[in-house]
Every structure is written in structure tokens, then in C-alpha cells.
Amino acid sequence: MAPSLRIFNEESESPKLLRVGTRLDKYRIVSRLGEGGFATVYAAYDTIEDRRVALKIPESRYLENSQTIDDLQREVRIMARLNHQGILRLKDARFVDGHFVMVFPMGEETLADRITRRIARSTAVDYALQMIDAVAYAHEQRILHRDIKPENFILFDNKLIQLTDFGLARIQTTAKHVSASGTLGFMAPEQAMGHPGYRSDVFSLGLVIYRLLSGELPDYPFEAPLPGYQKLRKGLSSDFVALIRKAIDPVPSRRFRDAVAMQNAVSRIRYPLSDRSVSQQLGRPVTVSRLSQRRAA
Numbered sequence: 001m002a003p004s005l006r007i008f009n010e011e012s013e014s015p016k017l018l019r020v021g022t023r024l025d026k027y028r029i030v031s032r033l034g035e036g037g038f039a040t041v042y043a044a045y046d047t048i049e050d051r052r053v054a055l056k057i058p059e060s061r062y063l064e065n066s067q068t069i070d071d072l073q074r075e076v077r078i079m080a081r082l083n084h085q086g087i088l089r090l091k092d093a094r095f096v097d098g099h100f101v102m103v104f105p106m107g108e109e110t111l112a113d114r115i116t117r118r119i120a121r122s123t124a125v126d127y128a129l130q131m132i133d134a135v136a137y138a139h140e141q142r143i144l145h146r147d148i149k150p151e152n153f154i155l156f157d158n159k160l161i162q163l164t165d166f167g168l169a170r171i172q173t174t175a176k177h178v179s180a181s182g183t184l185g186f187m188a189p190e191q192a193m194g195h196p197g198y199r200s201d202v203f204s205l206g207l208v209i210y211r212l213l214s215g216e217l218p219d220y221p222f223e224a225p226l227p228g229y230q231k232l233r234k235g236l237s238s239d240f241v242a243l244i245r246k247a248i249d250p251v252p253s254r255r256f257r258d259a260v261a262m263q264n265a266v267s268r269i270r271y272p273l274s275d276r277s278v279s280q281q282l283g284r285p286v287t288v289s290r291l292s293q294r295r296a297a
């Protein structure tokens with residue numbers, strides 16, 4: 001009992017960070033990008049492929065416990081199976097010199113960074129449609145994300161947005177016993193009570209989209225008037241606004257049952273933007289073809 005208590009003591013020594021220049025197999029650490037709940041992300045150079053990658057490396061204390069290793073392996077296997085344009089591809093995952101290294105394509109920035117600057121309405125809506133498409137794909141495969149938030153959407157050129165960190169929130173919570181830190185952030189109220197589900201992913205997704213399109217993050221329990229609501233409506237069709245509101249309903253049973261249902265509702269909206277000439281040009285080819293496949297099915 002005692003050793004695991006020591007391992008999970010949050011006051012234990014700070015995680016060992018890898019120095020710039022360190023070689024891990026064919027990767028060379030270039031810089032540290034940031035830290036999340038249980039891992040550090042580094043920009044690295046792939047010396048064989050001659051390009052930059054993002055390495056996500058869990059703190060070593062998570063590798064001292066067989067339960068968290070099992071959890072990690074299970075989630076990595078799930079991530080490796082996901083194959084979708086809107087989901088960040090896991091390029092590789094392996095042990096190198098005692099570190100567990102997850103390798104991802106290197107993005108330009110996160111959605112959290114991007115929303116601090118102005119985004120054209122049509123671009124923001126295009127992102128929202130790609131995000132819904134990605135989560136719908138995951139839910140179709142019966143996979144929950146559990147930590148949908150702007151930091152976990154990575155932007156690439158050509159206005160491509162990809163969701164990362166599938167299932168990793170589960171490892172964080174089992175390993176750390178997340179303390180009730182007060183703010184819910186993008187988490188659904190029932191998930192904060194320990195009951196994540198498809199509907200809680202829908203909630204988080206809806207809230208990220210609300211934040212993207214309004215510039216504001218409403219506080220639970222979302223009493224009208226919602227902050228930023230006028231801004232949210234600007235340029236959007238009333239159908240699309242209603243869809244976002246439905247996704248963030250505090251009562252789970254009033255939301256979409258999963259992102260597939262949300263995406264089906266989106267596909268029935270002909271014009272997400274109130275300016276129809278712009279709406280018609282929206283959607284990247286893949287999104288459109290997936291939607292039309294869905295309609296045909």
C-alpha cells in the first residue's frame with residue numbers, strides 16, 4: 001500500500017524534464033511546448049523523417065504503477081485505431097530509455113491559442129463543423145473523449161483542426177483523484193460528479209463551440225441571458241444557434257444523445273450561417289462527403 005501512496009502523492013518531487021538537445025531514439029528534443037495533467041509535451045525533430053513532431057511523455061511516476069501502465073496502453077491502443085481527418089494521428093508509441101513516448105504530428109497552435117485572435121465567421125463555423133464531425137466519428141466507434149477543451153484541438157495549415165488526447169483524461173483521474181478544484185471549465189456537470197458519457201462529451205463540445213463563436217465561456221448553470229449570446233448569434237442561422245444551446249443544456253437528457261445525433265442535426269441545417277451565399281461554400285470536401293454519406297445511409 002505504502003509505495004503506491006508515495007507514488008501518487010502530488011507533493012512528490014517535481015517531474016524530471018528532458019533537456020533541449022536530448023536524443024530519444026531518432027527524436028531530438030527541440031523545446032518544451034507545455035504540460036498537461038500527467039504528461040509533458042515537447043517539440044522534437046525526427047532525424048530520420050526530417051521533420052518536427054510533438055512528443056507526449058507521461059511523468060515517470062505513472063510508469064511505476066502497473067494499473068496506470070495498463071490504462072495507458074489501453075488508451076494508446078484506442079488512439080492508434082482512430083483514423084479520421086479530424087483526429088490527430090498517433091504516429092508511434094514506445095518505450096525509449098525508460099520514457100513512454102507518444103509521437104504526434106506537430107501542429108501550428110491549439111484552438112486555445114487561436115481563439116485569442118480574431119477568426120472570420122466562416123472559418124470559425126468551418127472549425128465547428130469539423131469538430132462535430134470528429135467527435136461523431138469517435139462516438140460511432142463507441143469511444144468517449146472525456147476531456148474536450150480548446151487545448152486539445154490542434155490547428156494545421158489549410159484550416160484543418162484535429163482533436164487529440166482521447167481517453168487520456170481517464171488515466172489522469174484514476175491516477176490522481178482529481179481534487180474538486182472549483183471551476184468546471186468545459187466539463188459537464190454530471191461528469192464532474194463522476195458520470196462521464198456521450199452526452200458529457202456533447203456538452204463539452206458544445207461549450208467549446210460556444211466559446212469559439214461568442215468569445216465567452218458561460219458559467220454553470222447557464223442562466224439566461226448567457227454571456228456573449230448576442231455575439232454568438234451574429235451571422236449564424238437561428239437553427240445553428242439552437243443546436244449549440246441544445247448541446248450545452250445542463251440537463252443531460254435534453255442534449256443530443258451523442259455527437260452522431262448532433263451531427264445528424266447539423267446535416268439537416270442547410271445554412272449554419274445567416275448569410276446563405278457564404279454557407280453554401282462551407283465545409284471541406286471530406287466533411288461534406290461524410291455528411292452526404294450519412295444522409296444517403
Ligand SMILES: Nc1ncnc2c1ncn2[C@@H]1O[C@H](COP(=O)(O)OP(=O)(O)OP(=O)(O)O)[C@@H](O)[C@H]1O
Pocket residue numbers: 033034035036037038039040041054088104105106107108109110147151152154164165
Ligand atoms: N501535436 C501538437 N502540436 C502542437 N502543440 C501541441 C501538440 N500536442 C500538444 N501541444 C501543446 O502542448 C500543450 C500541452 O499539452 P497537454 O495535452 O499535455 O496538456 P493540455 O491539453 O493542456 O491538458 P490535458 O492533459 O488535459 O490534455 C498543449 O496545450 C499545446 O500547446
Ligand SMILES: [Mg+2]
Pocket residue numbers: 036151152164165
Ligand atoms: Mg492535451
